[in-house]
Amino acid sequence: MQKWVMSGLFFVACGLALVLMFTLPGKQQVAEEAKPSMPEVTLDPAAAEATLKASCITCHGDQLQGGAAPALQQVGGQMDTQALFNVISKGRNGMPPFKDQLSPEEIANLALYLSEKK
Known part of the structure; x- marks a missing residue:
């Protein structure tokens, strides 16, 4: 009887492994979602200034001088446009992601605007 239970568990585990193998995302899909x-x-x-006023000044200050979050007055000298786009989209270090509140075009425009702050 114990032999049947063990072999049954083995086949269930193999079946579960096959299901997971075909349903979990691959490395390439995870990399695309991450970036x-x-x-x-x-x-x-x-439009970038309007987005800043609506979404950013609460934490980064009305002059981007910082406060509850880092200053952004010279962020363009530290990060390129793509890095800024990623941070605004996904969030980082306590900053919430804005991909659900802003469109990708709004985020890209804001990243371009901030990348000029050097």
Whole structure:
């Protein structure tokens, strides 16, 4: 009887392994999700400033001087546009992700705007 139980558990484990093997995302899919692609946009400073006022000044300050979050007055000298896009999209170190509140184009415009702050 014990032999039948053990062999049954073995086949269930093998079946579960096969199901997981075909349903879990692959390395390439995980890498693509980890690094969102930035859409091509033309910088619109007025729209970027409006997005900053609506989403960023609470933590980063009205002059981007910092406060509850780091200062962004010279962030363009520390991070490139793609890195800024990734941080704004996914969040980092206590900063929430904005991919659900802002469109990819708004995030890209904001990243372009901030990348000029040097």
